[in-house]
Amino acid sequence: MALELADLRVFVTAASVGSLSAAARELRAAQPSVSERLRRLERLVGKPLLDRSNRGVSLTPAGARLLPHAERCLELADRALDIAREDDTQGTLHMTTHASYAQLAVPFVVSALRPLRYAVVVDDQHTPSALQRVAAGTTDLAVTLPMPHAHEVRLHAFRSxxxxxxxxxxxxxxxxxxxxxxxxxxxxxxxxxxxxxxxxxxxxxxxxxxxxxxxxxxxxxxxxxxxxxxxxxxxxxxxxxxxxxxxxxxxxxxxxxxxxxxxxxxxDLMLAHHRARAAEPAIAAVVAALTTERP
Structure with a gap:
């Protein structure tokens, strides 16, 4: 049994809106179809992903582990279609930062990537979640506050x-x-x-x-x-x-x-990326810009 994006979309939507009936309305699908897709995904994983009750649904531990990766899969799938239609786009960089730092961080990253013709997708997360996403590989770059982090994460001083x-x-x-x-x-x-x-x-x-x-x-x-x-x-x-x-x-x-x-x-703001991905063109370009274009 193969993993289907439609199953992931049902799971992510249900986790977001808090119930299967609301997910069915959001996806404009019949609720039995939504329930069956969720059961199919759970059979593939081998564990329950959502706890069901009269009050709605909530993530199980397995569901909480899957959610950020499922969200990233859907983001990449959606963006892949856009990239296929835009033959001058070289790739997409996914960036995570808190809204309070976005006005500093996003223009800097966009400027650094302009010569590479990369699309930039930004989401809003507090520092602990942003660093966890970097370590898990579900975001490419993050601008965060300095705090303890996984060994896989590399921090660079961005701005004070x-x-x-x-x-x-x-x-x-x-x-x-x-x-x-x-x-x-x-x-x-x-x-x-x-x-x-x-x-x-x-x-x-x-x-x-x-x-x-x-x-x-x-x-x-x-x-x-x-x-x-x-x-x-x-x-x-x-x-x-x-x-x-x-x-x-x-x-x-x-x-x-x-x-x-x-x-x-x-x-003090830091730029974070996964250590193993330092040589990727988009990440390397942004890090290089820190020494030449730091605000």
């Missing part, structure tokens, strides 16, 4: 970004008597949208709690762009990487606050 506090020019901290200068205690009296990543984040958070900061005025947000949006709308002071708001600062839509006692705080 300072974290700053910004607000609208008409915010009381910018327009008041202090004219943009304050301390952490001064910050704590206003709503804060904090993108809490990188070296210095925990110390800053401790200082905020000592200020003290009202819990209902502290928004910890994993997306730097969302924190920036709160600052742009005037709803909060944003604490985030400078690169996220460089255009806003240049256009004077936001201003940088001088927080006198703010600890040294940076977000």
């Amino acid at each position: 970004e300072p974290v700053i506090a910004v607000c609208r020019p008409d915010h009381p901290l910018a327009a008041g008597p202090a004219q943009g200068s304050c301390d952490i205690a001064g910050l704590s009296g206003h709503p804060l949208a904090v993108n809490r990543w990188g070296t210095g984040a925990d110390l800053f958070h401790e200082q905020l709690l000592d200020a003290p900061t009202r819990a209902h005025q502290l928004y910890e947000i994993s997306s730097a762009e969302t924190a920036a949006d709160l600052a742009r709308s005037g709803q909060a002071v944003a604490v985030l990487t400078r690169a996220t708001v460089e255009r806003d600062l240049a256009a004077a839509a936001l201003v940088r606050l001088d927080v006198r006692d703010m600890p040294e705080w940076r977000v």
